Amino acid sequence: MPSDSVEKRVISFDTRAAFQEQLRECISKAQITLRMFDPNFSLWELGSTQMDTLLRRFLSHHGKLELVAHTNAELERHAPRFARLLTDYSHAIECRLTAPSLKLLTDSFCVADERHIVRRFHSDHLRGQAVYDSEPDTQVPLERFSAIWAETVPGLHAGTTGL
Structure with missing residues (x-):
């Protein structure tokens, strides 16, 4: 009997290059939703x-x-392509900022697509893991993202410039 299921893949990483490679692969697999959280997105090369x-x-x-950060300063100062992307696709991108009570979050x-x-287990370190084709592995992070999202305020918008 043929199987249509795809096997779960787990890849550990501990370098900047490996993190960015896995991030690009994850984004390339997305078709419907991308939900991202990082304190400042400084290592994401957006x-x-x-x-x-x-x-x-x-x-x-x-x-x-959907993107949530503690601060958008990195994106405003060092990611002009992302600013253009935000302008071109403002209807499909929402950037939010965490409330002060969430500033201690460090993951x-x-x-992508649930x-x-x-x-990365801590934003100050590069050690982390990529998991592909596994809805169970995304359930807790998605619940966490929803809880974080509920306590955010509008952040970066099309036309926003760094001060």
Whole structure:
């Protein structure tokens, strides 16, 4: 009997290059939703040409990006491509900022389509894990993201400039 299921893959990483490689793979697999949390997105390279290409492809196929940070300073100062992406796809991207009560949160994760996840266990360190094709592995992070999202305020908008 043929199986249509895809086997779960788990990949551990502990370098910046490996984290970014797994992040790009996770984003490239997304078709419907991307939910991202990081204190400042400084290691995510959201303003790189490669990331811009991946995100544009995702958004041009009606994907929705939800992004939460403690601060948007890194994106405002060092990611002009992301600012253009936000302008071009403002209807499909929502950037939020955490409430002061959540500033102690230090993990970092990206969940694609509720079945793929890349997470760093602490935002100050590169050690983390990517899990592909496993909805059970994304359930707790998605619940966490929803709880964080509920305590956010509007953040970066199309046309926002750094001060």
